[in-house]
Amino acid sequence: MTDEKKQEESDRLHELFRREDELHDQGIEYVGGIDEAGRGPLAGPVVAACVILPKDDYLTYLNDSKKLSEKRREALFPEIIKSAVSVGVGLADQKEIDEVNILNADYIAMRRAIASMKIRPQYVINDAVIIPDLAIPQEPVIKGDAKIACISAASVIAKVTRDHIMREYDKFSPEYLFAKHKGYPTKAHYEVLEKYGVLPIYRRTFLTKRIEAGTLSVKENDVNLPDPFDLADDFLKEYGLTVVR
Numbered sequence: 583m584t585d586e587k588k589q590e591e592s593d594r595l596h597e598l599f600r601r602e603d604e605l606h607d608q609g610i611e612y613v614g615g616i617d618e619a620g621r622g623p624l625a626g627p628v629v630a631a632c633v634i635l636p637k638d639d640y641l642t643y644l645n646d647s648k649k650l651s652e653k654r655r656e657a658l659f660p661e662i663i664k665s666a667v668s669v670g671v672g673l674a675d676q677k678e679i680d681e682v683n684i685l686n687a688d689y690i691a692m693r694r695a696i697a698s699m700k701i702r703p704q705y706v707i708n709d710a711v712i713i714p715d716l717a718i719p720q721e722p723v724i725k726g727d728a729k730i731a732c733i734s735a736a737s738v739i740a741k742v743t744r745d746h747i748m749r750e751y752d753k754f755s756p757e758y759l760f761a762k763h764k765g766y767p768t769k770a771h772y773e774v775l776e777k778y779g780v781l782p783i784y785r786r787t788f789l790t791k792r793i794e795a796g797t798l799s800v801k802e803n804d805v806n807l808p809d810p811f812d813l814a815d816d817f818l819k820e821y822g823l824t825v826v827r
Contacts (some may be wrong), residue, residue: 595640598733598784601723605705606637612667614703616713616731617801618688618738619647623765624775625758625784626748627673627810628684630691633734634667642664646728647737650743659742661820662735670699671743671818671825675810676785683787689713698826701771708732747813754807755781772798779803783810 605613618630635641637653640695643660647655652658659686663669672694674687682690692713696702697803745764752761763771767788779801780789814825 586617591642595642595644595731598641598644598729598734599635601669601707601730602635602732603637608706612701612704613630613732614696614706615669615708615726615730615736616692616706616733617709617727617733617737617740618691619737619744620765622767623769623785624767624788625676625760625765625781626641626744626751627675627814628687628691629740629747630678630688630695630812631736631743632668632670632672632692632695632699632703632706633662633701633710633732633735633739634701635662635735636665636667639665642737644731644734644738645723646734648739650738655738655742659740660821662738663823664734668701668703669739669821669823670695670697670702671739671814671823672696672698673810673814673825676696677772679785680787684785692716694826698824700770707733710739715746721769731738743814743817746817747810750813750817751783751807755805769805776800781805781807783807 590619600820602613612634614632614634616632618628620628643654672691678690679687684824701760703718707721707723707730708727710724712722723730727737748760748764758774776798781803811825
């Protein structure tokens, strides 16, 4: 990295951490950033994370997970956990999504992420939402995953965790191509879904419109698949983390 690029990255990181620095200066020690991954897919859980970053410890290359390559996200994942004051991960599975809708399932996953933390935040900054029934001061920031460091960190933790879960499902049902599309509604995904049928991890409410319109004709495929909470626990235990059901 050239000196010019180093300065650009330093300036970007200082701006990314600016809001947290302001809150630290106000005496708020534990500022948690919250974000989720998996709102749009047809299958699998929605995963949320909450991350408290330490003061004056700027992680190089930290950014919104969508702006990072998979390789960069995977490299940042252990760095974030190692440097963070506290990290929490929460899930809501496909049954909960179908029962309460995806937005409310997001809120469930976010509350579980906070509940799983060893040190809980005194103040949380969320990516564009206000979490109901949370007894902690909150601040929503539109596109916060690209503007606020702790939300960026949470977006990486949530995304990497969810991608791991979907890659594990790919091992059980490789014909569904979960390792490639991670459950998102691509053309190839709809094609294999119609060919092989609906697995237990599918969100039925996400398929209803296409089925009713006659553009998707599917059958049941009752393959026995692992619980996503168990898959998350198996992955996260290496990093000293666990999930709350």
